[in-house]
Amino acid sequence: IMEIMGRHAGWLAGAAALATAYGAGPDLVYLPEVDFDMDKFLADVDRIYKEKGNCMVAVSEGIHYADGTFVSEAKTSATDGFGHAQLGGLAAHLASVVKEKTGAKVRGIELSLLQRCGAHLASETDIEESVMSGKAAVENAVAGITDKMVGFQCTRDNGKYVCKTELLNLTDVANTEKKVPLEWINKEHNGVEQPFIDYVLPLIQGEPNLPKVDSLPRFAKLKKVLAK
CATH class of the missing domain: 3.40.50.460 (Phosphofructokinase domain)
Structure with a gap:
């Protein structure tokens, strides 16, 4: 269990x-x-x-x-x-x-x-969408936009998965669940039905070529730098 x-x-x-x-x-x-x-x-x-x-x-x-x-x-x-x-x-x-x-x-x-x-087990889709959402967050913050959350707008038409970012009002998403x-x-x-499988399957697609050191994930060591 x-x-x-x-x-x-x-x-x-x-x-x-x-x-x-x-x-x-x-x-x-x-x-x-x-x-x-x-x-x-x-x-x-x-x-x-x-x-x-x-x-x-x-x-x-x-x-x-x-x-x-x-x-x-x-x-x-x-x-x-x-x-x-x-x-x-x-x-x-x-x-x-x-x-x-x-x-x-x-x-x-x-x-x-x-x-x-298990970040080293992330799919290529995971990584691409993480970068995409982070990029959108920084760009909008620099532009002075606030009180928003980066969300995803995804389609699966004809078996093709397409995802893009969108900005959502915090009041619409705070403390709620999809x-x-x-x-x-x-x-x-x-159990779940086939539509559930069809919805989540695209999210685990892609085998990223991630760097390793001695068969271990190469961990990032980041230095905090205050934005000006």
Whole structure:
């Protein structure tokens, strides 16, 4: 059971289905856009485990019950930088429940911040769009434009992915999420449909030729220089 970042939006956990589409990913994927049912989850896991002898599950950290409570919420007063309750321990909790109910050998894994630490695994699309957004941010800041965020306007017409930047008002994007469309989540609420795969697949395209030193990524050492 793999716990993946995503409090209210399940894009990261859903992206695990890319591996499934190509034969090596999770059997079940649970996103926070829909309510979580523990009994149905256990039935799903038990069914697949009996069919295959193993079962791999990807869950967003923010999956919640029908009453809105998170399946796993840290029993502390800790909050993140936005005042939200700190989540944690979901994978371990679900692993414990599955082991108790099915008797199967279960391992829970929380990927956590490791998901942000693999810059050397970034796709060429990732890198190109990062540079593009940074360039747009600097150019607009120098031009005196403020209170904006750089966003992406992307099209996928006729299977061709095209992306360009746009400026968005901070008041339109602050503390909000772009959620996975409900029609892209299967009716069983334990996986995603093909439109989701078609949407995210272009984002991982391209194999960049990144410099390495002794087989390790070449890390940048930047000096802070104040802009004048």
